Amino acid sequence: MSLPRILLGLAGLLALGACTRAPAPVHFFAEGQPERLSDWNVLYVADGRLRLNAQVLPYDLDSALFTDYAHKLRTVWMPAGTPARYRQDGAIDFPVGTIISKTFYYPRGEGDTVLRSDDTGADADGGLTLGKVRLVETRLLVRRASGWIALPYVWNAGQTEARLMRTGELVPLTLAGADGRRQPLEYMVPDENQCAGCHGTDLTSRQIFPIGPRARHLNHDFAYAGGKANQLRHWQEVGYLGDLPAGELPRNVAWNDRAAPLEARARSYLDINCGHCHSPSGAARTSGMWLDAGTRDPLRLGRCKLPIAAGQGTGNRAWDIVPGAPDDSILTYRMQSVDPGVMMPELGRGLVHEEGVELIRQWIAAMPAQDCGA
Known part of the structure; x- marks a missing residue:
């Protein structure tokens, strides 16, 4: 074999080694x-x-x-x-x-x-x-x-x-x-x-x-x-x-798993998208609306709850969540907005998550209707 071919082969091997x-x-x-x-x-x-x-x-x-x-x-x-x-x-x-x-x-x-x-x-x-x-x-x-x-x-x-x-x-x-x-x-x-x-x-x-x-x-x-x-x-x-314990461990469902219960899907979505701020220890704790997985009190979850310091973020709606009425609820209004002074979450998006909004609308619509002003 000629010297040029030997050198070419060595160069190829070196190049291969550099890649792998x-x-x-x-x-x-x-x-x-x-x-x-x-x-x-x-x-x-x-x-x-x-x-x-x-x-x-x-x-x-x-x-x-x-x-x-x-x-x-x-x-x-x-x-x-x-x-x-x-x-x-x-x-x-x-x-x-x-x-x-x-x-x-x-x-x-x-x-x-x-x-x-x-x-x-x-x-x-x-x-x-x-x-x-x-x-x-x-x-x-x-x-x-x-x-x-x-x-x-x-x-x-x-x-x-x-x-x-x-x-x-x-x-x-x-x-x-x-x-x-x-x-x-x-x-x-x-x-x-x-x-x-x-x-x-x-x-x-x-x-x-x-x-x-x-x-x-x-x-x-x-x-x-x-x-x-x-x-x-x-x-x-x-x-x-x-320190991983034996037995059953806490688990959220996937929000887009249509085989899972609607309530579990909606709570999972709100937990990951909102719960890190809207929790008893988070930055939005003073809102009084807590959307983390551990919250169970319906009022804390926003049902028939009056907003606190929401300003223009209410969209002239009176309650955070009106059971049975997503179009009257502040939560869906803010999720559908891309106005920086209105939208929730405040950071991390410039578009509306259409599928996520639809999930929360279905969740609110499925709640037994309630007159929050009564």
Whole structure:
């Protein structure tokens, strides 16, 4: 064999090795704010795919917070030998060194459009094929000794790197629906203060905490590369969760599971979309309307409840929820609005979640009619 062919073959082997060799381990930064997402080595781009590093575990929630129809790839990584501790109600108690990531993306449509569609989840190994999706942002929640910090990273046009955007960003997109409808959207990447606004689930401490990874949101099967398994039990098996009790654990239903009871679906939707603020400890606790999973008092849930300091957000409606009458209820009015001074949730969306609004309308309509003024 000639020398040029030998050199060409060696070059090919080196190139192949560069594509397939394992990345450096996950890098936890105990301080500072790294400029690039790749500095953390949680996710990496290789061979046209967004991949998960070793010991980075994908997960999902029974119901996800609505974010303008974005799909989400969620992952968690913890230092070896330091499992999280189970909690019955609040967020799982993660150890110092934990890195939680949430990558927001859309399936690609024709031309420059992205698809308005239900979240179908990541690939079988937890990654994403970049030719099929448009990456928008990756948010990190990092547990340091001083508490949690939130860092928003925005992906570049080439889908090769995401850069820290502490002041947020507006990303222009065009959503294409299955019905042919096209919808312009300025996708809003939150700034650090807005991240803290949502994740400040304890108004007393003013610290931020994870919202999604709670037992009731994780207690269902996930399609891992090795087969389906209950997420909580799997986390325990891989050393990511300790103190997991035996027996039945709290569980929410998926809000879009039409086989589940309407009441359970609506409460699950309100829990994940509203309950982190509207709870006894959340930022909206002074509203008196608590929409978290643990609230059972009908008045606290808004039934025939007068609004507190809602201002123009009432839409000239008198009660938060009028049983049997969704068109007379403030809750549906605010969910259907995109006016920043009216809409609920206040952050995280620029569009109306049409399917979510319809669910809550059905839930209110199914309540026994009641004259709130009586």
